[in-house]
Amino acid sequence: MTKKEIEAEMAELKADYSRIQGDVEKATSFSVDTSAGEKRLIEIEDRLKELNRQLDAIT
Template sequence: MTKAQIEAEIAELKSDYVRIQGDVEKATSFSVNTSAGEKKLIEIEERLAELNKQLDEIE
């Protein structure tokens, strides 16, 4: 992956994270099960960590 591709994926994941986090907060306020959303947030955090590591290795 190039630096630009990594940065683009990071930006996309951050956008997804914010959207899902909002959905989870909204669901929590209505006492709806949020485990699927929380699991997805963890997956995004792990992927972001991988991408940031790759980015550090490139730079």
Template sequence: MTKKEIEAEIAELKSDYVRIQGDLEKATSFGVNTSTGEKQLIEIERQIAELNKKLDEAKKA
């Protein structure tokens, strides 16, 4: 994966994160179970952290 590809993937994940976070806020206001959305956010956070490590490695190379 190139540096630009990693940066694009991070940007896409951040966009997904914001969208899901907004959906969760709406669901919470209606009293809907949000555990699935919360799990998705945790997974996105993990993926972003992993890609940030790859990006750091790519910058050092």
């Protein structure tokens, strides 16, 4: 992946993370199960870590 591709994916993941985090917070306030959203947040965090490692290797 190029630096621009990595940065673009990171930006998309960060936007998804913010949206999902908001959904989880809303669901929590209504006592709705949030396990699927929380799992997705962890997956996004892991992917962002990997992309950061790739970005560090490029620069």
